[in-house]
Each structure stands twice: as C-alpha cells, then as structure tokens.
Amino acid sequence: MLYQDCRKIVLKIGSALIAPSGDGCSAQYTLPIARFIHQCQMDGKLVILVSSGSVAAGRKYIKQAGNNPSLAQKQAMAAVGQNAMMSNWKRFFDKPCAQILVTHADLQNRESYLNIRNTINELLDNNILPIVNENDSVATEELKVGDNDRLAAMIAILSQADVLMIGSDVDGLYTADPNIHPEATKIVQVDRINDDIFAKAGGTTNHLATGGMKTKLEAAIKATTNGIDTFLFKGSKSQNFEKFVAGKSIGTRFIANSEQLTARKHWVKHTLTSKGEIKIDLGAVNAIESNGASLLSVGIRSISGRFDKGEAADIICDETNRLIARGICQYNHTAIEQIKGIPSEQFESILGYFDSDVVIERDDLVLMSDQSK
Numbered sequence: 001m002l003y004q005d006c007r008k009i010v011l012k013i014g015s016a017l018i019a020p021s022g023d024g025c026s027a028q029y030t031l032p033i034a035r036f037i038h039q040c041q042m043d044g045k046l047v048i049l050v051s052s053g054s055v056a057a058g059r060k061y062i063k064q065a066g067n068n069p070s071l072a073q074k075q076a077m078a079a080v081g082q083n084a085m086m087s088n089w090k091r092f093f094d095k096p097c098a099q100i101l102v103t104h105a106d107l108q109n110r111e112s113y114l115n116i117r118n119t120i121n122e123l124l125d126n127n128i129l130p131i132v133n134e135n136d137s138v139a140t141e142e143l144k145v146g147d148n149d150r151l152a153a154m155i156a157i158l159s160q161a162d163v164l165m166i167g168s169d170v171d172g173l174y175t176a177d178p179n180i181h182p183e184a185t186k187i188v189q190v191d192r193i194n195d196d197i198f199a200k201a202g203g204t205t206n207h208l209a210t211g212g213m214k215t216k217l218e219a220a221i222k223a224t225t226n227g228i229d230t231f232l233f234k235g236s237k238s239q240n241f242e243k244f245v246a247g248k249s250i251g252t253r254f255i256a257n258s259e260q261l262t263a264r265k266h267w268v269k270h271t272l273t274s275k276g277e278i279k280i281d282l283g284a285v286n287a288i289e290s291n292g293a294s295l296l297s298v299g300i301r302s303i304s305g306r307f308d309k310g311e312a313a314d315i316i317c318d319e320t321n322r323l324i325a326r327g328i329c330q331y332n333h334t335a336i337e338q339i340k341g342i343p344s345e346q347f348e349s350i351l352g353y354f355d356s357d358v359v360i361e362r363d364d365l366v367l368m369s370d371q372s373k
C-alpha cells in the first residue's frame with residue numbers, strides 16, 4: 001500500500017539516524033523525519049514511531065564502555081539515553097509525544113498486549129504521537145525482543161497498521177552486500193520472502209544497533225504475513241520521505257501477503273478455543289454481520305463460561321441460537337456480566353476501571369457464517 005491509500009503507519013527509526021556519531025542525539029536526520037511525521041498527520045494519517053537510539057544517546061555518559069559494553073552498561077546507557085532520545089523528538093513537535101516502553105513479556109501476555117494496543121489507540125485518537133522503544137533497562141537478555149526491527153513489526157501487527165516503514169542506514173535489500181560487492185543492485189520489490197531472498201542478507205556491522213539485514217527481513221516477514229506492506233529504506237535520505245508522500249515506493253518494498261492474513265483469521269476461527277458464549281440481540285447481530293461493527297456491551301443479553309481478557313468467546317444470536325462469530329474479548333467474563341446491556345460511558349463507575357469501549361474489537365472478530373449451534 002502506498003501513501004495515498006494508507007491510514008496507519010508504523011515508522012521505525014534506527015540508532016544510526018538518531019545518534020549518527022554514536023555518542024548523542026542529533027537533529028541532522030531526525031528533523032526531516034519529524035517533518036515527514038508532521039506531513040502525515042496533516043494528511044490525516046496515524047503515525048506510530050518506533051525509535052531506537054536510547055543506548056546510542058546514553059553512551060557518552062557511561063564511562064569505559066568501549067565497543068563491547070556489558071549488559072549492565074548497555075542498560076544504564078538506555079536508562080539515561082531514553083530521556084535524551086525522547087527530548088530530541090519532542091523539540092520538533094508542538095503537540096505532545098508519548099513514551100511507551102515495552103518488554104517481550106508485555107507483548108507475550110495477552111492482557112498487557114491488549115492494554116498496549118488500547119493505549120496506542122487512545123493516544124492516536126487524541127492526536128498524540130506514540131513513541132515506542134524496548135524497555136532495555138529492565139529486560140534481561142533472554143527476555144528481550146532483541147531489536148527494534150522486530151519490535152516495530154510486532155507493534156505494526158498489534159496496532160493493525162497498513163504500512164511498516166523501516167528507516168535505517170541501508171537503502172534497501174541488494175542482490176549482494178554492496179559494501180563488499182559494488183556491482184550489487186537494489187531489489188525494488190519483493191513479492192514473497194523466500195530462502196533466496198534470505199541468503200542475500202548479512203549480519204550487522206554497527207556495534208550500537210542490534211539489527212542487521214537479517215532482522216529487517218524477519219521483521220518484513222512478520223509484517224507482510226500479517227497483511228502489512230513493508231518498506232526498507234535509507235532514513236538519512238530526506239528525499240525518500242518526499243518521494244513516499246508523493247505516492248511513490250521507496251527502498252525495497254515487501255508486498256503484503258494476503259493469503260497469510262486469511263491464515264490468521266483461520267487460526268482465530270479454527271484453532272483458538274472458545275472459552276464461553278456471549279448471547280446478543282438482533283441489532284448487534286446485524287451490526288456485526290452487515291456493518292462490520294465491533295461487539296458492544298449494549299447488545300449483549302447474557303454470557304456463559306469462564307474466560308479472561310484476551311481469551312476467545314463465541315457470539316451467539318439470542319433469538320435464533322445461531323453462531324455468529326468468534327472473537328478475542330477485551331474484558332473477562334465477570335466484567336462482561338456486569339456491563340452487559342450498559343453503555344461504555346458507565347464502565348468505569350461499574351467496574352472501577354476502563355479498558356476499552358467495546359467488548360470485542362472488529363479486528364479480533366471472525367464471522368462464523370452459517371453454522372448453527
């Protein structure tokens with residue numbers, strides 16, 4: 001998907017663009033990037049920034065770290081540098097910027113996964129730029145997402161983005177490593193990432209960044225197989241942003257693979273075990289089946305079964321007992337029991353908390369067509 005057709009963009013910016021000299025933040029590349037984000041927002045797009053650079057920005061404060069800093073040294077760099085990196089972005093915007101730091105465990109836990117998504121949606125609704133990074137200071141080596149290319153793909157999937165843009169110091173995927181083989185040419189479009197494409201990727205050479213071409217390809221696989229077009233491009237070249245806004249492709253474009261998108265729906269429908277049943281009225285049936293709506297609490301008549309937030313339940317038509325859909329719930333069964341038939345404005349006063357204004361998000365819901373139950 002190109003600029004004119006996309007609504008939600010996840011933009012990943014690597015350390016080399018934040019701290020090009022490796023010891024602090026610079027506006028050299030970030031200013032044109034901020035201009036691009038501003039342009040997107042003016043054009044009604046929703047942008048989520050995944051920014052690396054905390055380790056690179058904090059490096060100069062941690063003495064004797066050398067080229068191979070220890071885990072503790074890197075975590076300390078991240079702790080001091082995250083602040084500097086956020087301030088570096090903040091100075092370009094007259095709107096607020098929000099910091100979201102996540103760990104691998106947060107993304108694995110279904111409840112926090114949904115919370116992260118709800119937070120991002122809320123920020124976007126309020127015209128605030130979410131800036132995401134890994135919480136490097138607390139994540140242990142084994143529990144790390146590892147690199148921000150992967151993190152950006154996970155955030156793109158979680159936020160149901162249309163496009164993932166990976167801005168780094170490389171111009172795209174080449175037929176061979178251009179540093180070693182000057183005759184290598186750039187691959188403009190990849191329709192499917194296969195072993196041959198993977199063989200073209202090398203490791204990282206930058207000691208401050210964690211990713212390399214391989215991690216970028218892995219991120220592209222993750223995103224494209226979830227229906228998200230991915231662009232790998234040189235973020236230091238401001239013309240790339242202008243070109244993209246003008247509706248052109250940049251760097252290497254990895255085409256979204258819609259067969260895999262169907263596979264995800266297939267998974268929700270056939271593999272995800274339903275832990276309960278939610279019976280809904282005819283108005284809600286119609287909204288879900290004909291208008292592609294989310295499941296709202298007002299249409300719920302009764303529920304049965306025991307399930308947690310993040311687990312799946314079947315949606316049944318109360319009048320006909322027909323199985324309508326299956327979806328991943330935003331609230332657990334006790335909470336739904338309390339809020340059934342009640343508008344979302346009252347959730348907070350009834351539950352004492354508010355997670356989402358819907359019970360099942362449209363994108364977490366798969367229609368079950370005509371199977372009676």
Ligand code: GLU
Pocket residue numbers: 014015051052053054055056078133134136146147148149208209210211
């Ligand atoms: N989270 C790391 C940082 O902020 C960067 C990881 C990466 O570049 O992949 O420095």
